[in-house]
Amino acid sequence: DAGVTQSPTHLIKTRGQQVTLRCSPKSGHDTVSWYQQALGQGPQFIFQYYEEEERQRGNFPDRFSGHQFPNYSSELNVNALLLGDSALYLCASKLRYNEQFFGPGTRLTVL
C-alpha cells in the first residue's frame, strides 16, 4: 500500500515564474492538506481540500491556489514566485477526522 506520494522531489524556479506541485493521497483517503515548511521552521498550513473544494485556508496570499481531482489527488499552484517561497512543500492526506499522513515533500528553490 503506497503512502502519500509527491512530485517532483526537487524544483528550481526563478522569481516571477509559476509552479505546480502534485500529490497523490494514501489509498482510501479523501482529504488532502498542503503545508509549507521553511528552513528551521515547523510546517505551516496552506489549505485543505475535501470533495474537490477548498475547506479551510491558512494565512497565505491568493498567489497560492489548489485543486483536488475526482480521484482525490491534488495540485498546489504558486504564481509570481518570490524568493521567500523557497521551502519544503508537504502534502498530507487523511480519511475524514482520522490521522494525517505526510508525504516526503517537494523542495522548491526560487532564485
Add this chain to the structure above:
Amino acid sequence: TQLLEQSPQFLSIQEGENLTVYCNSSSVFSSLQWYRQEPGEGPVLLVTVVTGGEVKKLKRLTFQFGDARKDSSLHITAAQPGDTGLYLCAAGGGSNYKLTFGKGTLLTVNP
C-alpha cells in the same frame, strides 16, 4: 491563533544520555500530537495525547500532557543515533481541520 513554543530549539547529546523537550502554549488544547521528521522526509506521527495529565510510552519515549492541557513534554531514555531528527508538536486536526505546528526541536544524538 494557537501558538506552540518548543524548547530547546537545538539539542546535541551523546548516545545513552536522557533528554526532555518541551511544548508550551497559553491556549488549552483538546489534543496535542508529537511528530518526528527526518531529513528529506515528511513528519511521522508518534503519539496523540488527549487527557490532561495523560502519560503515554512508546518504547524509550515517554510523552506527557499537562494537567491544564496547555503543555506537553517528550522524554527520551538512553538516546540512540536513530533518534536523531526534528521533533515537532502540533495541535488541531480532526474537526479543526488544520494542524498548527511548533518550530520543533532539532535533536542530534552522537555515537
